[in-house]
Amino acid sequence: TQLLEQSPQFLSIQEGENLTVYCNSSSVFSSLQWYRQEPGEGPVLLVTVVTGGEVKKLKRLTFQFGDARKDSSLHITAAQPGDTGLYLCAGGGGADGLTFGKGTHLIIQP
């Protein structure tokens, strides 16, 4: 079973601060995905990273896939209250389904 561990589990910061959350595994994944989930809704895909060392940017969000394709990070610059939510990483997919981490609960206080 491939496991994904996310850290920190909870994070509460002030608006305007920067933050990084992590997704780690002992297994190699063909791809990793990041989802954001808001209360009462299903997860929504933010990005997919495929190549080791890949960096993708989505406005103030920067996603990086580790060189060995075992880990990933999400960095948010100048966080805003709208960034509040549960951030989930997921690996695998295709014929094997996705394995999700337990997520990072992020709260951005105005």
Next chain:
Amino acid sequence: DAGVIQSPRHEVTEMGQEVTLRCKPISGHNSLFWYRQTMMRGLELLIYFNNNVPIDDSGMPEDRFSAKMPNASFSTLKIQPSEPRDSAVYFCASSLPGIDEQYFGPGTRLTVT
């Protein structure tokens, strides 16, 4: 286009009752997934289908759980009999052929008392 549709959005039932959750995937998506989410265990894959055929049901907790996909546009997850520990949010997701990205429905919040 409509996203993944799930019903009901909320279900409250008594222990021992049968519960049926429903899902309509996005048109054209040939893979369908059922997940359960709790604070303690996070998001767990229960079962998934490719082209209406169950591929992996190893995540189904026990025989009380069953899932069907009679056609490309409809799937059900049934719990019989339900128990309080089944209380969770159940999500359905679908994806395109050969694509890892999954699109989730809004979930069904199940409470078993």
